[in-house]
Amino acid sequence: xxxxxxxxxxxxxxxxxxxxxxxxxxxxxxxxxxxxxxxxxxxxxxxxxxxxxxxxxxxxxxxxxxxxxxxxxxxxxxxxxxxxxxxxxxxxxxxxxxxxxxxxxxxxxxxxxxxxxxxxxxxxxxxxxxxxxxxxxxxxxxxxxxxxxxxxxxxxxxxxxxxxxxxxxxxxxxxxxx
Amino acid sequence: xxxxxxxxxxxxxxxxxxxxxxxxxxxxxxxxxxxxxxxxxxxxxxxxxxxxxxxxxxxxxxxxxxxxxxxxxxxxxxxxxxxxxxxxxxxxxxxxxxxxxxxxxxxxxxxxxxxxxxxxxxxxxxxxxxxxxxxxxxxxxxxxxxxxxxxxxxxxxxxxxxxxxxxxxxxxxxxxxxxxxxxxxxxxxxxxxxxxxxxxxxxxxxxxxxxxxxxxxxxxxxxxxxxxxxxxxxxxxxxxxxxxxxxxxxxxxxxxxxxxxxxxxxxxxxxxxxxxxxxxxxxxxxxxxxxxxxxxxxxxxxxxxxxxxxxxxxxxxxxxxxxxxxxxxxxxxxxxxxxxxxxxxxxxxxxxxxxxxxxxxxxxxxxxxxxxxxxxxxxxxxxxxxxxxxxxxxxxxxxxxxxxxxxxxxxxxxxxxxxxxxxxxxxxxxxxxxxxxxxxxxxxxxxxxxxxxxxxxxxxxxxxxxxxxxxxxxxxxxxxxxxxxxxxxxxxxxxxxxxxxxxxxxxxxxxxxxxxxxxxxxxxxxxxxxxxxxxxx
Numbered sequence: 001x002x003x004x005x006x007x008x009x010x011x012x013x014x015x016x017x018x019x020x021x022x023x024x025x026x027x028x029x030x031x032x033x034x035x036x037x038x039x040x041x042x043x044x045x046x047x048x049x050x051x052x053x054x055x056x057x058x059x060x061x062x063x064x065x066x067x068x069x070x071x072x073x074x075x076x077x078x079x080x081x082x083x084x085x086x087x088x089x090x091x092x093x094x095x096x097x098x099x100x101x102x103x104x105x106x107x108x109x110x111x112x113x114x115x116x117x118x119x120x121x122x123x124x125x126x127x128x129x130x131x132x133x134x135x136x137x138x139x140x141x142x143x144x145x146x147x148x149x150x151x152x153x154x155x156x157x158x159x160x161x162x163x164x165x166x167x168x169x170x171x172x173x174x175x176x177x178x
Numbered sequence: 179x180x181x182x183x184x185x186x187x188x189x190x191x192x193x194x195x196x197x198x199x200x201x202x203x204x205x206x207x208x209x210x211x212x213x214x215x216x217x218x219x220x221x222x223x224x225x226x227x228x229x230x231x232x233x234x235x236x237x238x239x240x241x242x243x244x245x246x247x248x249x250x251x252x253x254x255x256x257x258x259x260x261x262x263x264x265x266x267x268x269x270x271x272x273x274x275x276x277x278x279x280x281x282x283x284x285x286x287x288x289x290x291x292x293x294x295x296x297x298x299x300x301x302x303x304x305x306x307x308x309x310x311x312x313x314x315x316x317x318x319x320x321x322x323x324x325x326x327x328x329x330x331x332x333x334x335x336x337x338x339x340x341x342x343x344x345x346x347x348x349x350x351x352x353x354x355x356x357x358x359x360x361x362x363x364x365x366x367x368x369x370x371x372x373x374x375x376x377x378x379x380x381x382x383x384x385x386x387x388x389x390x391x392x393x394x395x396x397x398x399x400x401x402x403x404x405x406x407x408x409x410x411x412x413x414x415x416x417x418x419x420x421x422x423x424x425x426x427x428x429x430x431x432x433x434x435x436x437x438x439x440x441x442x443x444x445x446x447x448x449x450x451x452x453x454x455x456x457x458x459x460x461x462x463x464x465x466x467x468x469x470x471x472x473x474x475x476x477x478x479x480x481x482x483x484x485x486x487x488x489x490x491x492x493x494x495x496x497x498x499x500x501x502x503x504x505x506x507x508x509x510x511x512x513x514x515x516x517x518x519x520x521x522x523x524x525x526x527x528x529x530x531x532x533x534x535x536x537x538x539x540x541x542x543x544x545x546x547x548x549x550x551x552x553x554x555x556x557x558x559x560x561x562x563x564x565x566x567x568x569x570x571x572x573x574x575x576x577x578x579x580x581x582x583x584x585x586x587x588x589x590x591x592x593x594x595x596x597x598x599x600x601x602x603x604x605x606x607x608x609x610x611x612x613x614x615x616x617x618x619x620x621x622x623x624x625x626x627x628x629x630x631x632x633x634x635x636x637x638x639x640x641x642x643x644x645x646x647x648x649x650x651x652x653x654x655x656x657x658x659x660x661x662x663x664x665x666x667x668x669x670x671x672x673x674x675x676x677x678x679x680x681x682x683x684x685x686x687x688x689x690x691x692x693x694x695x696x697x698x699x700x701x702x703x704x705x706x707x708x709x710x711x712x713x714x715x
Contacts, residue, residue: 008364009289016356020394027398027428031413034424074417115416121489172417 051135052128057093060156064089067154069098070168077173078105079112080145092156100133100148102171104140112138114169123165126158134169195700204299207291208700209276214593215298216273217586221665223265223305224579228655230258235617235651237634238644251634252320257312259323263440264347265305267574270582271443272297272354275382277593279358281691281698282376284367284707289360297353304346311336311343322632324429325400327414327422331407338408341400348393355386355393362386367690367706373467374710376689377460380467381446384474388435388442391478396432399425423488430481438477441573442470444541444581445512448534451588452516454688455531456523462515469508476505486557495554502552506545513542528682529603533584536611537577544572547622562632565625571618576611583610583661590665591681595697596672598664606664609657616650687711 067090069083080103090096104110114134118124133148140146154165196202196211203215233254237245246254276294280287288294311318316334319325325340333340362375362383375383402413402425412418414425445466453460460466483502486495516538525531547569551557560566583606591597620643629640636644677696685692689711694702 005289005364009360012360012363013290013356016359016390020352020356020390022394023391024394024398027395027431028402030395030428030431031402031424034421034427113417119489122491170416172415174417 051130051132054095054130057153057156059091059093061091063092063156063160065092065154065158065162066164067096067152068164068166069100070166071100072168072170074170074172077112077171079103079110079140079171079173080105081169081171090154092154092158095130095151095153097131097149097151100150100169101145102133102138102140102148103145104143107142109142109175110140111174112140112171113174114138114171117168117170119166119168120162123158123162126155127165127167128153128155137174205295207287207295209280209288209291209294210593210698210700212288212294212298213273213275213277216269216276216301219298219302219305220266220270220273220582221662223261223269225658225662226309227258227261227266228658230254230261231651232655234258235648238636239648240645241636241638241641243635246634248634249317249320252322252632253312253318255632256319256321256323257308260308260319261305262574263323263436265308267440267578267582268351269301271382271385271440272351272358274378274443274447274582274585274589275354275358278589278691279361279379279382280365281694281702282379282689283362283365283370284690284703284710285361285365286701286704287365288357289365290357293353294357297350297357300346300353301350304343304350307339307346308343311339314339324426324433325403326429327403327406327425330403338404341404344400345397348397351389351393355389358382358386359390367703367710369708369710373464374712376446377449377463377466377470378443378446381442381449381470384470385439385442388439388474388477392432392435392439395428396436399428399432402428423485426485426488427482430484431478433484434481435474435477437570437573438473440578442474444537444578445470447581447585447588448516448537449512450689451530451534451584452519452538454588454682454685455528455534456520456525457684458519458523460515461518461521462511465511466515469511472508473505476501476508480505483552483554483557486554487561499552499554503549506549509545513538513545528587529598529600529607530584530588532604532607532611533580533587536607537580537584540572540576540580540611540614544569544577547572560625562630563625564621564629564631567631568618568621568625571621575618576614580610580614583607586661586665588682589691590668591672591677592691592694592696592698594669594672595677595695596668596670597675597677598668598672600673602660602664602667606657606660609660610654613650613653613657617647617654618650620644620647620650 066087068087069085071081071083073079073081080101082101084099084101088096088098102112116132116134118127129150129152131149131151133146133150138146138148152167196208197205203211206212206215233246234251237243237251276288279285314335316336318336319330319333319340321330321333330337362379366375372380402411405411406413406415406420412420414420414422416422449460449466480498480502482490482494482498486498490498520535527535547565551560551566551569587598587603624640624643624647627640629636629644679695680686680692681696682692690703690707691698693707693709693711
C-alpha cells in the first residue's frame with residue numbers, strides 16, 4: 001500500500017466517522033423534532049399543559065358531543081383515582097366542570113403527576129381547559145384524598161365529524177424521582 | 179547496519195504466510211482469515227439462533243404450555259431475532275465482503291486491516307455479552323427484539339447488558355462499514371471503474387453507507403432507554419413529558435434501513451451467481467445499480483409503516499402507505515432483471531443456482547406480502563399477527579439465508595480448492611426449499627385468522643396449522659446440519675476432485691476472483707490485475 005493511499009484512507013475514515021457521530025446526534029435531535037412536529041400538526045392528542053383564559057363562545061345548541069372520561073394508574077401506583085361520571089353530553093361553547101377524586105393509599109408523602117391524552121388526537125386543538133389538576137405536580141400527605149376539578153369547553157369550531165371525545169388521565173407516581 | 183535490516187524486512191514482507199498455530203486467528207489482519215472468522219462465527223450463531231427457533235416451534239407444536247415458561251418463551255423470540263440479525267446474517271455478509279471484495283476489485287487486502295481484526299473481535303464480545311443475559315437474574319430480554327418501552331424497561335438485570343451489547347454490535351458494524359467503503363473507494367485496481375464493479379461490491383458499498391447512517395441512531399435510542407431506566411431521564415416516560423411512541427419512531431428510523439442492510443448484499447450475491455449458471459451477462463447492470471441505490475434511499479422515508487396502528491393522522495398513514503409501495507418499483511426491476519438474465523440462458527442447476535432461483539421466487543412472495551401490509555387499512559388486521567412473522571421470514575430465510583447458502587456453495591471450491599459433494603448439496607437444497615415453505619406458508623393463514631405473534635399459547639382453532647408449521651420447522655432445522663457437514667467435508671478434501679481456477683464454466687469472465695488459483699494464495703493481487711472482466715456488464 002502506498003503512502004498516498006494511506007493518506008486518502010485516513011481522510012475518508014475521518015469523514016465517515018464524522019457521519020457516524022453526527023447520526024448519533026441526529027437520533028437525539030429526533031426527540032425535540034418529534035415534539036415540534038406533534039405540536040405544529042396537533043397529532044398525537046398532546047394537550048398543552050397550561051390553562052387557557054376563560055373566553056365566552058357562542059353556544060351551539062344544535063350539536064351535542066359526548067365526552068368520555070377515563071382514569072388510569074401507571075405501573076399500579078398505590079393510589080385510588082376515579083371520576084364522578086364516566087361520560088357527559090355537552091354542547092360546543094358550554095363550560096362544564098367535572099370532579100376527579102384521587103387518594104394516596106400509602107403512609108408516606110407522595111408526588112404524582114397526571115398526564116392527559118385526548119382521542120381522537122386531532123380534537124386536541126379544540127378542547128380547552130381553564131382548570132386542571134394535570135397542570136402541576138400533585139403532592140399528597142399520607143392517606144390524603146383530594147377532589148380535583150377540571151373545567152373545560154369545546155370550541156364550536158370543532159369540525160362536525162367529531163361526535164365523541166375521550167379524555168384520559170394517567171397518574172404517574174413520581175415520589176422516587178424526587 | 180540498520181539499512182540492511184530494513185531492506186531485509188521489506189523483502190520478507192511480500193511472501194510471509196500466516197502465523198503458525200492458534201494465535202494466527204487472534205492477531206490476523208489478512209482479509210481472507212478475517213472473512214473466514216466472520217463466516218465461521220456466523221454459521222455457529224445460525225445454529226444457536228436456530229436452536230432457539232426450535233424451542234419456539236416445539237412449544238407452539240400444540241396449544242397449551244408444554245416445555246418452557248412463558249417468560250423464557252418470550253426471551254427465546256427476542257434472542258432468536260437478535261442473534262439471527264446481529265450474530266448470523268449481518269456477520270455472514272461482512273465475512274463474504276472481507277473474502278470477496280478485495281479479490282473482486284483487484285486489491286491486495288482491505289484498506290484498514292487492523293481495524294478489520296478489531297471489528298470482528300468487538301462483534302464476538304458483543305454477542306457473548308448478549309448471550310450472557312440468558313443466565314442473569316430476571317432472564318434475557320423478553321420484550322421483543324424491537325425493545326419497545328415501557329415493556330422492555332421491565333427487563334431484569336439483563337437490560338444494561340443487552341444495551342451495551344447493542345452498542346458493541348453497532349461499533350463493530352460501523353467499523354466494518356467504514357473499512358468496506360475505504361476499500362472500495364481507494365483500493366480498486368486500475369481500470370476497475372465504479373460502473374465495472376461486480377454487483378456484490380456495489381450492493382455492499384450502498385449497504386455500508388446505510389450502516390453508518392442508521393447504526394448510530396439505534397445506539398442513541400438504546401442509550402435513551404438506559405438513561406430512562408437508570409438516570410431519571412424521561413425520553414419515553416409520559417410522567418416527565420416523554421412519549422413511548424417516540425421510541426418507535428427512532429427505532430424504525432433505524433429498523434427499516436436495517437432490513438435492507440440484510441437484503442441488499444443478498445441481491446448482490448444473486449446478481450453474481452445467476453449470470454454464471456445462465457451463461458449470460460447480467461441483464462440490466464446499470465438499472466441494478468440504480469435500483470439498489472433507490473431502495474436504499476427509500477428505506478429512510480418509509481419507517482412509520484411499521485407503526486400504522488399507533489394512531490397516526492390520516493395524512494401520515496397515506497404518505498407512508500404510498501411511499502412504501504414505491505419500493506416495489508426498484509425491487510420489481512431487480513426481479514425482472516434476474517428473470518431476464520435466465521431467459522434463454524444455457525442454464526445448469528448446480529446447488530448455488532438452485533438456491534438462487536428459489537430465492538427469486540420465494541423472495542417475491544415475501545415482497546408481495548409486504549405490499550399487502552403496506553396498505554394501511556389492511557395493516558390493522560395484519561399488525562402483530564403471524565402474517566407479519568410469515569412476511570419477514572420469507573424475506574429473510576428463503577432470501578438472505580438461502581443466498582448465504584448459495585454463496586457458500588458457490589465460493590467454497592474457490593476458498594478451499596476442493597469440490598463439495600454435489601449430491602448432498604442438492605439434497606440439502608430440496609429438503610430446505612420444501613420444509614421452509616411447510617414452515618412459513620401456514621403462518622400466513624394463522625395471521626389472517628388472527629393469531630398474535632410472540633405468544634407461547636394460543637386458541638385451539640390455530641392448532642392444525644401450528645403443528646404443520648412446527649413439523650416444517652423441525653425438518654428445516656435438521657436439514658441445515660447437512661450444510662454443516664458439507665462445509666466441514668469440503669474443507670477436509672470434499673470429493674477429492676481438484677477444482678480448476680475458474681471452478682464454474684467460464685466463471686473467469688464474470689469476476690476477478692476466478693482468475694486466481696483455487697485456493698487463492700495467502701496474499702493476492704499484490705500487483706494489480708491488468709485485465710478487468712466485463713461479462714457482468
